[in-house]
Amino acid sequence: MKDVEIFPAVYHDTGVSRFAGNPFIEAMPPLEQSKSDFLTNLAHYPAKPSATLRRSSEVVRLMELSTINDIVYPFPEYQKAGFTLAKMARDTYVARHPLTTMDRQRRHAIATTGTNGLPMPADWKPSAKGYFMMSVSGQGKTTFAAAALLRYKQVICHSNYHGADLKCHQVVYVLLRVPHDATLKSLCLQFFNEIDRLLGTDYSRKAAALRNIAPMVDLMNKVATAVSLGFIVVDEVQNLRSARAQNAELVLNLFSEIIERLGISLLALATPAVQAVVEGAVRNTRKLASFGSLVIEPMARNSPQWEEFCDTYWDYTFVKTKTKLTKEILDAWYTASAGNTAFAALAFTLSQHNEIGGREIIDATAFQRTAATDMAFLGPAIAALLSKNPAKLRMFDDLLFSPRYKAMRALLGAEEPARPKGVKNDEFDDVHEESVPPSPAATKNKKRASPRPVDLPLEDPLAR
Known part of the structure; x- marks a missing residue:
């Protein structure tokens, strides 16, 4: 069973008019009072060694050295990133107010794939944003994310909002990492495993039975909507440079769909090695950085x-x-x-x-x-x-930035980087290496294989 604490919702007036009356936003921690609070709240300084401790035995002091790993030094860039994450986490729910008729119709349309005559509301617009945070390897982007996420209760249980019936779980965020093989399937399964860990569900088993991209993404859309997911943090985005065939583009397309169709905000973390992927995908990159981007450089000598x-x-x-x-x-x-x-x-x-x-x-x-x-x-x-x-x-692609990193969005029409060919990959059946046709034996086996029936979940607010 899951080993995750689920917190009952406690609502706070934010003082922001556009957030007023939205239970998903008001269940989040109170807003900071000043910009400097974002640095103060992120910093962590464990107990400092005393003179007495420095006189302790060698082994005791060697063991205590691990305390250094617990330090979170608040770089000035963290202030901007902290505020941005706080705003994204709340803005994402503005267009997904769970008590409105429009949101009920939206959730119903996603749950039923629009098959019963109720489509997505025509005038619904997402309020989610994407933010791109980049630094050379070891410069603190993952440390920032870990410290910032500590501010949020990851799973909140709603039952009643000021007299209005509201029975649901709200997953405020999930943290994913682009796997080293950079396959879309691995990333999707990681998402379902994380939801199962948080809620004790069985989505990963359902997802594992799927062999094609479309139903996998459709299931992901339904689950993310059903659990009222607020935002996703995706680390190691630079691993997409290892993707084969069109996999990198498929993953970037998924990120864009998460922001635009599902209205879920996304924080992407990467090293400069991501340039090889995004230079030829300006459309998707624009969406991933729709709320801006941040570059953290190494500290300067004598600064x-x-x-x-x-x-x-x-x-x-x-x-x-x-x-x-x-x-x-x-x-x-x-x-x-x-x-x-x-x-x-x-x-x-x-x-x-x-x-x-x-x-x-x-x-x-x-x-x-x-x-x-x-x-x-x-x-x-x-x-x-x-x-x-x-x-x-240039010998270390995790260390080199292009000038001010503007090339990431400015290089229109850049050619896609070369991809390795002829290497087999455990990915979806409908993803093949470019110019490498499947073997006759593989085609024959594929024809004989019969699809396994999958009982997709149906979390539909209108079916309650």
């Missing part, structure tokens, strides 16, 4: 942000001798990490791991030793970041 970041982490020194954070240490730390958040935290942690039980001090030498040994495998990538040389950065 106030770098110094403040290091000063924050320096408080989590576990070696016996905690020295002053000097410019020499800051410079060695930067050389070992290139200002990349993940690399910087790793360099600090590994340096302490090496020095506990040894010299018991963190200085420039400690970082230099770590860079030359424990982090040697990251050396080429860090050297490329330090050089800022496009030719070197």
Whole structure:
């Protein structure tokens, strides 16, 4: 059975007129009072090591080092992203007010696929948006998403809204990751597994029986509507560069349909490697970034942000001798990490791991030793970041941005990147490699196969 807490709805007046009277919006946490609150609420600083702890045994302190991984440093970019996510999460429900006649008709049309004479309302328009957040690998986009989602109860149970009957579950968000094989089927099944985990349903079994794209997407549309899904966070979108044949385009089309047809907002997270996918798909990219986009760059050497970041982490020194954070240490730390958040935290942690039980001090030498040994495998990538040389950065597609990333939406008519051919893929029956016809044996087997009947769910507000 599911191990997820389902919270009863508690309604709050938002003070925003367009949100008034909408139970799905009023069941969300109260809005922040200022922009700075978005940074304050995202930040997380675990208990700092005391002088007593620094005198503890080597093993105790080595175990305590994992505390560093719990730090969430609030980068200034998080403020904009936090506000955007808060607005998207609520705006998505403006056009999906569950107590209105129009929304009941919309939900009914999706549940029945419009087969009983009640089509989608002609004048219904989605209020959902897409937001694209990009950074080089290890620069904090996934950390932001994880911290921001902690603000929201993921599943809310409604029973009565100020005297009006409202019996339903509201799944505020789901978090998905584009799989490494970048298949549409894998992504769809991941969605159904997540809904099953949250609600204890059995959609994944129904979905696994489907062998074609159309019924799979149709089932996804019905389920997302039935659970009143608010927004989807999709991480690792750059994995679409590994998609074969037209799979990348199919996934992007699905994202667009989620926003436009279902009215569900979408936050996409990616590294610069996503450029190979989106440069030839401007229409879909425009929808994914309909509420804007954000690029988080590595911190600059000697910048106030770098110094403040290091000063924050320096408080989590576990070696016996905690020295002053000097410019020499800051410079060695930067050389070992290139200002990349993940690399910087790793360099600090590994340096302490090496020095506990040894010299018991963190200085420039400690970082230099770590860079030359424990982090040697990251050396080429860090050297490329330090050089800022496009030719070197191009060797690591997760690190290189095109100029200000405007090419993502500006390159109209760009050619699709080359796709590998002739590689078999466990995908839908109606997805084939371009210019690679199915073998006669496969065609023969396909003709003999009979489709398995699937009992699609029917969550219809007019059938209650």
